[in-house]
Amino acid sequence: MLNLEAVRTLSARAMASLGHSALNFFERLGRGHLLLLQILFGLPAALLRPNLIIAQIYAVGVLSLLIILVSGLFVGMVLGLQGYNTLVDFGAEESLGTVVALTLVRELGPVVAALLFAGRAGSALTAEIGLMKTTEQLSAMEMMAVDPVKRVLIPRFLAGFFSLPLLAAIFSAMGVMGGYFVGVGLLGVDEGAYWSQMQAKVVFNEDVANGIIKSIVFGFVAVWIAIFEGYDAPPTSEGVSRATTRTVVHTSLAVLGLDFILTALMFGG
Amino acid sequence: MMNSRSVEIWVGIFVTMGAAALFVLAMQVSNLNLTGEEDGYSIQASFENISGLKVRSPVTIGGVTIGRVTAIEYDTKAFEAVVTMEIQGHFNNLPEDSSASVYTAGLLGEKYIGIVPGGAEEPLVEGSKVMLTESSIVLEQLISQFIFSKGSGEGGGL
Numbered sequence: 001m002l003n004l005e006a007v008r009t010l011s012a013r014a015m016a017s018l019g020h021s022a023l024n025f026f027e028r029l030g031r032g033h034l035l036l037l038q039i040l041f042g043l044p045a046a047l048l049r050p051n052l053i054i055a056q057i058y059a060v061g062v063l064s065l066l067i068i069l070v071s072g073l074f075v076g077m078v079l080g081l082q083g084y085n086t087l088v089d090f091g092a093e094e095s096l097g098t099v100v101a102l103t104l105v106r107e108l109g110p111v112v113a114a115l116l117f118a119g120r121a122g123s124a125l126t127a128e129i130g131l132m133k134t135t136e137q138l139s140a141m142e143m144m145a146v147d148p149v150k151r152v153l154i155p156r157f158l159a160g161f162f163s164l165p166l167l168a169a170i171f172s173a174m175g176v177m178g179g180y181f182v183g184v185g186l187l188g189v190d191e192g193a194y195w196s197q198m199q200a201k202v203v204f205n206e207d208v209a210n211g212i213i214k215s216i217v218f219g220f221v222a223v224w225i226a227i228f229e230g231y232d233a234p235p236t237s238e239g240v241s242r243a244t245t246r247t248v249v250h251t252s253l254a255v256l257g258l259d260f261i262l263t264a265l266m267f268g269g
Numbered sequence: 270m271m272n273s274r275s276v277e278i279w280v281g282i283f284v285t286m287g288a289a290a291l292f293v294l295a296m297q298v299s300n301l302n303l304t305g306e307e308d309g310y311s312i313q314a315s316f317e318n319i320s321g322l323k324v325r326s327p328v329t330i331g332g333v334t335i336g337r338v339t340a341i342e343y344d345t346k347a348f349e350a351v352v353t354m355e356i357q358g359h360f361n362n363l364p365e366d367s368s369a370s371v372y373t374a375g376l377l378g379e380k381y382i383g384i385v386p387g388g389a390e391e392p393l394v395e396g397s398k399v400m401l402t403e404s405s406i407v408l409e410q411l412i413s414q415f416i417f418s419k420g421s422g423e424g425g426g427l
Contacts, residue, residue, distance in 0.1 A: 051273065058276045062283045101298050166287025173290035176298055199300035203325070208294050 032228045046154035056155045060121045061163030072171035076178025097198035100179030105211045109172030114218035118251035122226035126247040129230025130240035160223030168215035210266045222251045308358035314369045314399035315349040321380040328354045330384045335360045365391040368401035
């Protein structure tokens with residue numbers, strides 16, 4: 001008898017906590033989409049104040065430039081080294097340029113740039129907005145009849161959306177240079193073969209354009225998650241720290257998952 | 270916080286770098302042809318077998334790429350593969366009786382079409398058909414022919 005009662009309460013409790021977290025999840029999903037709608041409707045008004053956007057592009061894009069440049073170069077160098085060691089077994093080291101460029105332009109450029117962006121810029125956005133909420137700066141703005149969505153969120157949204165495709169392109173270009181330094185400079189691949197094989201195999205409309213589309217999608221998702229987590233963070237120091245962590249984790253998962261879907265759509269057929 | 274002027278300068282540098290990177294990707298990495306290929310003309314050729322030839326495979330003459338394959342269809346009446354290729358406009362004096370063959374670059378390389386010029390006065394123009402063609406060599410066929418001829422020649426196996 002006692003056992004049956006215990007099982008009943010336990011299972012009820014388990015169901016309740018499951019239901020609670022499911023409701024929580026859908027609530028957050030709904031709030032995220034409502035915020036996105038608010039942002040999209042506010043876009044025309046925000047475009048009238050380009051100074052705010054430029055300041056945010058500085059914070060989001062320019063300050064991420066160094067890490068993108070350095071990691072792009074090193075990723076390209078590693079690709080050159082590993083690709084060479086694999087290709088030389090088949091006597092195909094002339095294809096090194098193709099390998100490096102296709103890997104970077106199709107996959108690594110958009111994806112790694114988005115992951116770095118989530119760590120470098122997304123976390124900063126979340127922490128900044130979350131702290132603004134915690135210190136009641138956002139409420140103060142509302143008191144002064146300034147819409148915080150238009151004044152704070154939209155410039156950051158636009159800046160991130162605009163910056164990530166540029167950062168991804170810079171990453172890919174630096175990577176191709178890095179592969180060139182290692183492949184041609186250190187390992188002795190023929191310089192003409194490196195570039196000409198690359199140019200023969202990489203198609204702008206397919207490879208490069210699809211990479212750019214990917215980075216645009218990733219930029220949208222990354223900056224949306226970062227802004228929503230900050231805006232939705234519980235106004236405590238613990239809440240802000242959790243929101244910052246969630247931004248990085250969720251953005252990384254979303255980018256990697258979306259990358260698979262986009263790759264399947266673009267190159268799978 | 271820096272003053273707004275230097276922020277603007279840095280953003281300008283950032284946007285310029287992004288544009289330059291896109292330009293490098295377009296020109297240096299993928300060799301985007303901005304002039305387009307509208308000034309070219311397209312010719313057709315029928316092959317018995319084109320195994321491995323793909324759309325965008327190069328068309329060469331004397332080893333120089335002069336165009337690309339734009340479409341591959343199958344003629345269900347003649348049972349032949351019909352390959353449409355776009356030749357760049359300034360190669361407009363290829364003789365009408367030129368022949369086209371499907372070759373392989375290297376042992377495992379990709380297929381391409383090689384054109385050998387003929388001797389006619391009339392040039393190939395938009396829509397003309399290359400009459401003399403040579404199919405792609407299929408390695409399995411070659412091997413089976415070799416084994417077959419060996420087998421019949423010596424009256425035994427290998």
